[in-house]
Amino acid sequence: xxAAIAFLIALIAALTLTPxxxxxxxxLGAIDHALSSRKVHGRPIPRLGxxxxxxxxxxxxxxxxxxxxxxxxxFVADRTQGAALLLGGLVIAGLGLxxxxxxxxxxxxxxxxxxxxxxxxxxxxRIDLVALPFLEPIALGWLGxxxxxxxxxxxxxAINLVDGLDGLAAGVALVAAxxxxxxxxxxxxxxxxxxxxxxxxxxxxxxxxNFNPASIFMGDTGSLFLGFVLAATSxxxxxxxxxxxxxxxxxxxxxxxxxxxxxxxxRRALRGAPLxxxxxxHLHHRLLAIGLGHRGAVLVLYGASLLLSAAAVLLTxxxxxxxxxxxxxxxxxxxxxLWRLGVLxxxxxATLLEERRRNLALRANLRxxxxxxxxxxxxxxxxxxxxxxxxxLGAGGVALRIAxxxxxxxxxxxxxxxxxDGLLCARSALAHGAPAGSLELRWRGRAALDRDTEIALExxxxxxxxxxxxxxxxxxxxxxxxxxxxxxxxSAVRAERERVA
Numbered sequence: 317x318x319a320a321i322a323f324l325i326a327l328i329a330a331l332t333l334t335p336x337x338x339x340x341x342x343x344l345g346a347i348d349h350a351l352s353s354r355k356v357h358g359r360p361i362p363r364l365g366x367x368x369x370x371x372x373x374x375x376x377x378x379x380x381x382x383x384x385x386x387x388x389x390x391f392v393a394d395r396t397q398g399a400a401l402l403l404g405g406l407v408i409a410g411l412g413l414x415x416x417x418x419x420x421x422x423x424x425x426x427x428x429x430x431x432x433x434x435x436x437x438x439x440x441x442r443i444d445l446v447a448l449p450f451l452e453p454i455a456l457g458w459l460g461x462x463x464x465x466x467x468x469x470x471x472x473x474a475i476n477l478v479d480g481l482d483g484l485a486a487g488v489a490l491v492a493a494x495x496x497x498x499x500x501x502x503x504x505x506x507x508x509x510x511x512x513x514x515x516x517x518x519x520x521x522x523x524x525x526n527f528n529p530a531s532i533f534m535g536d537t538g539s540l541f542l543g544f545v546l547a548a549t550s551x552x553x554x555x556x557x558x559x560x561x562x563x564x565x566x567x568x569x570x571x572x573x574x575x576x577x578x579x580x581x582x583r584r585a586l587r588g589a590p591l592x593x594x595x596x597x598h599l600h601h602r603l604l605a606i607g608l609g610h611r612g613a614v615l616v617l618y619g620a621s622l623l624l625s626a627a628a629v630l631l632t633x634x635x636x637x638x639x640x641x642x643x644x645x646x647x648x649x650x651x652x653x654l655w656r657l658g659v660l661x662x663x664x665x666a667t668l669l670e671e672r673r674r675n676l677a678l679r680a681n682l683r684x685x686x687x688x689x690x691x692x693x694x695x696x697x698x699x700x701x702x703x704x705x706x707x708x709l710g711a712g713g714v715a716l717r718i719a720x721x722x723x724x725x726x727x728x729x730x731x732x733x734x735x736x737d738g739l740l741c742a743r744s745a746l747a748h749g750a751p752a753g754s755l756e757l758r759w760r761g762r763a764a765l766d767r768d769t770e771i772a773l774e775x776x777x778x779x780x781x782x783x784x785x786x787x788x789x790x791x792x793x794x795x796x797x798x799x800x801x802x803x804x805x806x807s808a809v810r811a812e813r814e815r816v817a
Contacts, residue, residue, distance in 0.1 A: 329372035330521025366538025372518035400439025412537035422592035433468035474573035475543030482528035495625035568628035588675035713758035
């Protein structure tokens, strides 16, 4: 009953608060403009829906603790674990909000995620042993710390990466939360049942506005928070249960986002592409490529998540022959599905090597441009480096516009190469904190602007923005102070004025 109440409160809160979050996103300018080829929506959409998910989750827990003494007793009985999860969730939500509003680098996000994972580990969320069917449990010893940190950070980023279609991340999180409720109930962990139920209610309420066609996205605020709570609850689901599968069941519940993330990392490493730059080869992109529509691809992935969660429940409840049947079915069905999608079909070796050579050469050239930008001391020093980068990216034309609000400074514009109609343009606004402006590159053929070139352009824009920020700080420090109109007049000047009068 407490879990059902938590689910309903979170559901109603998310249904009520999501329109408020949408209004806030419009006011703050937190809009996804779909300016990349990896985006599949064709119109600007606000992206602060995660605030509604976070608020609904915490409101449900707070309301339940106020009206139900048994729920409050569960939190009081294990104050350390409860505090670690609630505090860590706020930190992760804050990280996501910062990324949605101002942008954050992959390195800074990973640093915060590992710090929060360490907080959970200190609070008792740990992987001390790994249990697999037909095998004796393996005690990890000191390896438990790095394995736990990698699991938590991995699940957080897995949910973040799967958030590529309307309703996909929210629906997958809903399925995972429902499966976690069942597994935690079997394991006798009442607190995890309540936490997962509240998360499921928040995800379902948000899904009302996020399913295709979405009127709002959850952004990193929502995807990072969902991943965090699912990672934490997965570590407690089987903690006290006498199960032979342990973490394997939780891994199956989150199998879809985990598999998508593992495939993405492996694919990018083989191709020499940046590991933390999104591409257009995720599972949902594959489904769209074989002809499924937006909703069809989402529903297929919902079904896959349901099947994996059902397998996790069977492994937890079953034993012996049932475990063997489930494992054998998964061993055949999962590779077959990935083969059908073309994920496991390795391209010709020559093609793969050529893509890797091109990507590594492009990244090496961009590093030289980055070094040149880091030596820039004025606006005019940035422009030659931008021209060099445009040539490396095969662009026939390039334009850089720099506008500053500083007193006495005017807009600077630089243009070179082709211009006019019939050209394919990629225009990117400069990052937050840099002088306002944009960088535009132009190509004569659409084929020249593939996803690898887009990624290189994103990296270039980040480096140009950093260089302009440094130049702006240098110019501000060098600018002489303007005397105040209210400053006292020196006595010698005052005496001279009186004499002249």
